[in-house]
Amino acid sequence: MTTVTKLQTGPVIDETVRLLTEHYVFPEIAGQLADLLRRRYAEGAYAVDDAAELARLVTTDLRSVNGDRHLGLHHHADQVPEKQGAAVLESIRGDFDTSLGGAPRVELLDGGVAVLELAPMLFPLEWAAEPLAAALALVSRARALIVDLRANRGGDPDTVAFVCSHLLDKRTHLNSMYWRDGERTEQFWSQPHVPGARFGGSKPVYVLTSNHTFSAAEELAYDLQQLGRAVVVGERTRGGAHPREGWTVHPHLEVSIPVGRAVNPVSGTNWEGVGVRPDVPCAPADALDRAHTLARARLTD
Template identity: 75%
Template sequence: MTTSSAAKTPPTPLLPASVAPVIDETVRLLTENYVFPDVAEQLAGLLRRRLADGAYDVEADGTGEPDCTDETAAAERLARLVTADLQSVNGDRHLRLKHHAEQVPQGRGEAVLASIRGDFESSLGGVPRVELLDGGVALLELGPMLFPLDWSAEALGAALTLVSRAQALVVDLRGNKGGDPDAVAFVCGHLLDERTHLNTMHWRGGTRIEQSWSPAHVPGPRFGGSKPLYVLTGADTFSAAEELAYDLQQLGRATVVGERTRGGAHPCEGWTVHPHLEVTVPFGRAVNPVSGTNWEGTGVQPDVPCAAPDALTHAHKLALAELAELAE
């Protein structure tokens, strides 16, 4: 039986008069939540000045008159302008006004959950590829992101159990744009032998810290902490995916192969400020227990630099060579 699809909600025009409330709410969320209060005050002043100067006037058609008919172009333009200003002081890539083509719900964190649900369903729960390569080397691709663990634990657990039997493992994060730190810890639990301190989050104000550890127990067998492990990265690898690569690298557990990552280490939260716009504001900073720092702004530096499209070939050769050496 064929059923008709529900009619989409018509787009909400982004009129010049509606820009000011978006900026005002962005400023409020920024000053109340950003991990660096002094930077938040600088940026708040910048956004207010830019608004007063007319820098955010919506003129999407280039004629000098607001283009009220093309809401998508207007909202996208505002998102680009505000994001550029938000990132102008310290280059924090998590600090942004994000445009969503489809309308997103109100509420803290609701916009991102709504926007990623389709990616979760179409990527087998964030595990789009598991493959056995020549020589007993397994390939596990995680992407397009590390989804919330209450969504993805079953898929991740099944995939990690499957590759646990391999002699060596390549984890592909080249197209992974971030996600849930709890999923990072879950994956690490399968790639280490015991509960391990991975990261420490320092929240805004410096009065509260929270440690992240890999779990003491995982469902199913572990790949473990001794067999050869390689992690692939690229210029699109971001946020929680960078943490996974960085944590394993700093522990000396994995060899990172590929390109330097984007460099976003601050955990953030999002708030809907318009039906198509979400403000994301970092409220903490990560500190690795080994390095004493993080990958913010610098990205994860690969141990074996190469072009991202060639990283799998390089890692596979390295894994085979390591296995041959171990067999001698």
């Protein structure tokens, strides 16, 4: 049920500025954005009665300095809980329940080539481990694997590591995250053991991407590409490499702030702002056929 709550823009802007200053992974840019939001508020730019319109206006300003697509003020039609991160979890639970846990398609194509679609997200691992393990075990006997991320909008780096663990033979350093909180770096590794069967690290893997592929889905494509484990086929991805947290600043508004940045151990950088560049560029609609052709050709070499 949708609840109408009177919008007071001043407290929303004040709290957004406070959270930016305390948590954004780039403190200098946080200061610039804080000044921008205060100035725009003083100018009357946010004098609106509609929470969705305020979210649009503030998000445009938040992304105007460095183009960080994880920065934003998000509107939720239904009232969201105040607990940090709860708004996103509540909003994606329905997607999880209606997508077979984020693995809505498993198919065997000609030549023993399996397709595993991971969409619409790489859900939190505590939710997704069981359905993903089942799907990955099912495709483990295929001669080649196509992982379809064209409609995947992101998710959990732990889930990225879980998927990679099924596609590698040994424990491998995948990615590192520098966190603003405590100025620490956390490493993400594939695991030496997986539940069920493993596809392994020697058979061909292709990853399909599009301009909709974002965030953790980009990390999955980028990690496998940088390791030389997969061929990326399709369109350049959106370019969001900063893990984010969400805070409720109004019953219908959640501010999204990146609290870390990815550092790949192979490239020494990440895909922020530039996206993951495909090894085989093509239109997303053609990517599956192109990858299938490539896989069959490789299997007959």
